[in-house]
Amino acid sequence: MDKTLCPRFEKAMGLLSQRWTGLIIYQLLAGPQRFCHIESAVGVSGRVLSERLKDLENEGIVKREVFPETPVRIEYSLTEKGRALEPVMREIEKWSKTWLTDNGV
Amino acid sequence: MDKTLCPRFEKAMGLLSQRWTGLIIYQLLAGPQRFCHIESAVGVSGRVLSERLKDLENEGIVKREVFPETPVRIEYSLTEKGRALEPVMREIEKWSKTWLTDNGV
DNA sequence: ACATTAACTTACTTTATGTAAGTTAGTATA
DNA sequence: TATACTAACTTACATAAAGTAAGTTAATGT
Numbered sequence: 001m002d003k004t005l006c007p008r009f010e011k012a013m014g015l016l017s018q019r020w021t022g023l024i025i026y027q028l029l030a031g032p033q034r035f036c037h038i039e040s041a042v043g044v045s046g047r048v049l050s051e052r053l054k055d056l057e058n059e060g061i062v063k064r065e066v067f068p069e070t071p072v073r074i075e076y077s078l079t080e081k082g083r084a085l086e087p088v089m090r091e092i093e094k095w096s097k098t099w100l101t102d103n104g105v
Numbered sequence: 106m107d108k109t110l111c112p113r114f115e116k117a118m119g120l121l122s123q124r125w126t127g128l129i130i131y132q133l134l135a136g137p138q139r140f141c142h143i144e145s146a147v148g149v150s151g152r153v154l155s156e157r158l159k160d161l162e163n164e165g166i167v168k169r170e171v172f173p174e175t176p177v178r179i180e181y182s183l184t185e186k187g188r189a190l191e192p193v194m195r196e197i198e199k200w201s202k203t204w205l206t207d208n209g210v
Numbered sequence: 211a212c213a214t215t216a217a218c219t220t221a222c223t224t225t226a227t228g229t230a231a232g233t234t235a236g237t238a239t240a
Numbered sequence: 241t242a243t244a245c246t247a248a249c250t251t252a253c254a255t256a257a258a259g260t261a262a263g264t265t266a267a268t269g270t
Contacts, residue, residue, distance in 0.1 A: 004146045005128065012201035013127045019227075022118045023110065035248055041109045045228055050249060070237050071246045081204050088200060091193040096117035099186050124258075140217055150259055155218060175268050176215045 015059065016088070020044045021052055025082060026089050028062065032077035056082070120164065121193070125149045126157055130187060131194050133167065137182035161187070 003010075016022050023042045027033065033041075039049050053076055056062035061082040067073040078085075121127050128147045132138065138146075144154050158181055161167035166187040172178040183190075 003148050005132070005148075006198075006201070008201040008205040008207060009131070009198055010128065011205050012197050013131070016197065017122050017124055017127050019122055022122050023115065026114070026118070027110070046249070047229080047251090048227060051227095068236090070235090072235075072248075074248065084200055084204060088193065088196040091196050092117050092121065093111075093114055095189055095193060096111070096113040099189060100113040100116050102113060151218070152220090152260085153258060156258095173267090175266090177217075177266075179217065 015061075018052070018055075020048055021056070022089075022092075024049070024052055024056070025061065025078065025085055028076060028078045028082065029086055029089060032065070032075040034073060034075055038076065061085070120166075123157070123160075125153055126161070127194075127197075129154070129157055129161070130166065130183065130190055133181060133183045133187065134191055134194060137170070137180040139178060139180055143181065166190070 020042065024038060024044070027038055027042050035046075035049065035053075038044075038053075039046055042049075044052070053062060053064070057064055059081075060079055063077050063079050063082075065075045065077070067075065125147065129143060129149070132143055132147050140151075140154065140158075143149075144151055147154075149157070158167060158169070162169055164186075165184055168182050168184050168187075170180045170182070172180065
């Protein structure tokens with residue numbers, strides 16, 4: 001192995017290329033949301049969503065806020081670092097609109 | 106489940122969020138390259154690289170060219186559709202430079 | 211005839227993800 | 241008092257994806 005890639009780029013790509021992570025961040029661009037809402041909107045299983053949100057919190061990309069109501073309400077939102085990924089998402093959006101078709105293909 | 110995501114965006118993210126795919130495309134932005142060069146530059150195993158290149162060829166993102174020399178030379182390069190992903194990669198690069206540190210963290 | 215080289219494949223192990231049931235905490239209802 | 245309800249997780253177990261290393265192929269060169 002003689003890697004030539006920038007380690008920061010590699011790290012960034014490593015984050016985004018975990019399954020579901022990109023869609024979760026994209027979904028959170030719409031604003032703070034609860035666990036079960038993200039789960040159904042994105043179509044990810046609770047097991048993996050739980051794991052991903054923890055990772056993203058550790059990376060400082062997502063913030064978790066607890067509201068002690070009944071039943072407890074917990075909201076996830078993007079930090080500044082997380083919102084900074086919006087241009088990435090917009091470019092993916094642009095590419096997909098230009099190069100992918102809407103039907104099953 | 107009541108998904109709210111654009112199916113084309115989902116498809117695009119599905120492609121990019123396969124492990125290694127993003128790094129392979131990024132690596133190919135530097136120009137046409139052979140199998141074993143990509144393998145060592147990116148650090149992906151031959152088994153998975155083979156699989157990914159096939160997928161990307163099927164998606165019309167990567168082109169495979171055979172040069173009947175000895176031993177045979179095969180070069181992989183990005184198609185127009187593939188090169189159109191450059192802005193995505195540049196935004197990820199920007200984000201990683203702004204928000205990630207160079208050391209192990 | 212044997213060695214060499216790139217580009218794969220195959221067989222097998224380890225890790226990640228999907229699925230579905232179970233847990234926790236704080237009320238509300240019978 | 242006992243049971244129910246709800247969101248947010250966890251756990252246990254099954255399936256799918258990725259890592260590792262050895263093997264295959266085809267066209268020379270020694």
